[in-house]
Amino acid sequence: MIPSAFDYVAPTTVDEAIQALSQAGDDAKILAGGQSLVPVLRLRLAAPTMLVDLNKISELRGVRDDGNVIVVGAMTTHHDVINDPLIREHAALLALATQTIGDPQIRHRGTLGGALVHADPAGDLLAPAVALDAEMVIVGPGGRRTVPASEFFVDLFTTAVQPDEVLIEIRIPKKTGWGAHYEKFQRVAQAWSIVAVAAAVRTEGGSIAEARVALTNMAATPVHATGVEQALVGQPATAETIRAAAEHAAEGTSPMSDGNADPDYREHLARVLTQRAVASAAGLAA
Amino acid sequence: MTRITVMVDGVSYVDDVEPRTLLVHYLRDKLGKTGTVVGCDTSNCGACTVHLDGRSVKSCSVFAVQVDGSEITTIEGLARDGQLHPMQQAFHDNHALQCGYCTPGMIMQAIDLLGDNPDPDEQTVREGLEGNLCRCTGYQNIVRAVLDAAEKMKPAVRAQQQPSTVVGGGI
Numbered sequence: 001m002i003p004s005a006f007d008y009v010a011p012t013t014v015d016e017a018i019q020a021l022s023q024a025g026d027d028a029k030i031l032a033g034g035q036s037l038v039p040v041l042r043l044r045l046a047a048p049t050m051l052v053d054l055n056k057i058s059e060l061r062g063v064r065d066d067g068n069v070i071v072v073g074a075m076t077t078h079h080d081v082i083n084d085p086l087i088r089e090h091a092a093l094l095a096l097a098t099q100t101i102g103d104p105q106i107r108h109r110g111t112l113g114g115a116l117v118h119a120d121p122a123g124d125l126l127a128p129a130v131a132l133d134a135e136m137v138i139v140g141p142g143g144r145r146t147v148p149a150s151e152f153f154v155d156l157f158t159t160a161v162q163p164d165e166v167l168i169e170i171r172i173p174k175k176t177g178w179g180a181h182y183e184k185f186q187r188v189a190q191a192w193s194i195v196a197v198a199a200a201v202r203t204e205g206g207s208i209a210e211a212r213v214a215l216t217n218m219a220a221t222p223v224h225a226t227g228v229e230q231a232l233v234g235q236p237a238t239a240e241t242i243r244a245a246a247e248h249a250a251e252g253t254s255p256m257s258d259g260n261a262d263p264d265y266r267e268h269l270a271r272v273l274t275q276r277a278v279a280s281a282a283g284l285a286a
Numbered sequence: 287m288t289r290i291t292v293m294v295d296g297v298s299y300v301d302d303v304e305p306r307t308l309l310v311h312y313l314r315d316k317l318g319k320t321g322t323v324v325g326c327d328t329s330n331c332g333a334c335t336v337h338l339d340g341r342s343v344k345s346c347s348v349f350a351v352q353v354d355g356s357e358i359t360t361i362e363g364l365a366r367d368g369q370l371h372p373m374q375q376a377f378h379d380n381h382a383l384q385c386g387y388c389t390p391g392m393i394m395q396a397i398d399l400l401g402d403n404p405d406p407d408e409q410t411v412r413e414g415l416e417g418n419l420c421r422c423t424g425y426q427n428i429v430r431a432v433l434d435a436a437e438k439m440k441p442a443v444r445a446q447q448q449p450s451t452v453v454g455g456g457i
């Protein structure tokens with residue numbers, strides 16, 4: 001229950017944070033909301049010698065409008081994401097997925113940046129980031145770089161962010177007027193996804209003009225369901241076309257087996273949940 | 287050791303803490319505020335819930351060093367002049383506890399939830415308490431108590447009662 005000892009710094013700027021990380025070397029860890037890291041430290045699954053707390057860096061919090069994109073600071077809490085008017089209007093899918101995370105206390109502390117860098121395959125914000133074509137802005141000793149969500153998630157619990165780097169913001173192209181839905185299948189409330197589906201759809205005169213679909217927990221990293229998208233675009237937004245398109249949902253996935261589900265069952269869930277998610281996003285009763 | 291200054295239940299404390307000390311251990315072991323309890327090892331149960339700068343958090347997943355300069359309210363800071371907080375009173379009146387272990391966290395989270403929504407329906411109460419587990423009651427009377435407290439904490443009802451400052455509840 002008690003983590004092993006570490007040093008603690010709480011810088012007030014990103015530059016100071018990067019300096020602290022560089023000086024401490026590989027044994028330093030960033031502390032964001034702590035909702036994944038603190039349990040890990042308590043169980044002593046990790047024992048960093050230094051924690052660099054980002055909570056005092058105010059520039060990393062908040063959401064701003066930047067023309068065609070909205071920019072979300074990495075330290076914006078789940079609670080603030082859910083309640084942010086810009087996100088609700090232009091990236092509703094992110095707010096809907098965030099609403100399903102854990103419980104209110106977890107959502108008061110946990111952050112968007114922390115959830116993305118933690119990269120748990122069952123985490124609920126990875127698939128929305130892929131579906132929304134988000135871009136991650138990362139700063140390190142070598143300067144600043146931008147990585148698209150499609151390249152950001154490298155493996156289980158592994159992202160493009162290096163140990164001496166900080167994810168500072170998430171840039172999300174506006175999807176104003178799109179319908180969105182996050183369909184999560186879990187055993188009990190306050191649990192992680194067994195499988196979940198993130199869908200955003202733009203309809204035009206009863207047809208599906210554009211569609212974005214990504215899957216949670218169907219592989220080590222979030223799966224972009226391009227087969228489903230191709231089967232949807234240009235088709236009438238009806239229950240039949242959506243059901244047919246959802247048949248492609250398990251293509252290109254490599255679901256794992258665990259106490260909750262075996263791969264076959266996960267593939268079944270992917271198809272059923274995709275149908276529900278897309279139907280809801282398109283404004284049809286699932 | 288790192289020095290922190292923190293306001294807990296209206297009293298200011300200055301203490302040296304080890305960075306690895308969890309907030310819940312600081313509250314219990316250093317300040318003697320054993321009303322806040324530990325019920326799990328996984329941040330699931332919510333028994334340790336306190337308010338940090340007005341928002342509910344699980345004090346087993348925050349380090350004491352992180353609350354430097356902040357204000358904490360625990361279950362021990364709710365009663366005023368010997369009078370229970372309306373949420374505490376509602377738990378009492380509705381028999382919303384059996385062993386009582388989950389109760390401090392339930393009450394702190396219930397107050398937070400009324401801060402967001404002073405007039406919740408049953409479903410909202412159940413969802414607002416999803417991070418608090420009870421092994422005994424089956425939740426029925428807990429939900430009843432929160433709805434009862436919401437009713438009694440409504441500004442119109444409160445105006446007829448004896449005024450006293452309470453935490454949260456959208457007041």
Ligand SMILES: Cc1cc2nc3c(=O)[nH]c(=O)nc-3n(C[C@H](O)[C@H](O)[C@H](O)COP(=O)(O)OP(=O)(O)OC[C@H]3O[C@@H](n4cnc5c(N)ncnc54)[C@H](O)[C@@H]3O)c2cc1C
Pocket residue numbers: 029030031032033034035036037038039054074075100101102103106109110111112113114115117118122123124125161165166167168190191192193328329330
């Ligand atoms: C009981 C419980 C239930 C939960 N349920 C869910 C759920 O249903 N769905 C879900 O998606 N999540 C769930 N979570 C996890 C929650 O979403 C966490 O908030 C999230 O995974 C981590 O975010 P954090 O801000 O707390 O990060 P931390 O725990 O502080 O950090 C996580 C990791 O990311 C690194 N990191 C954090 N921020 C940055 C940054 N800006 N730059 C570089 N590295 C960084 C840290 O070094 C650490 O390795 C749950 C957690 C708990 C305790």
Ligand code: FES
Pocket residue numbers: 323324325326327328329330331332333334335344345346347
């Ligand atoms: S002791 Fe904090 S959530 Fe269980």
Ligand code: FES
Pocket residue numbers: 382383384385386387388389419420421422423
């Ligand atoms: S009353 Fe015993 S755990 Fe809730």
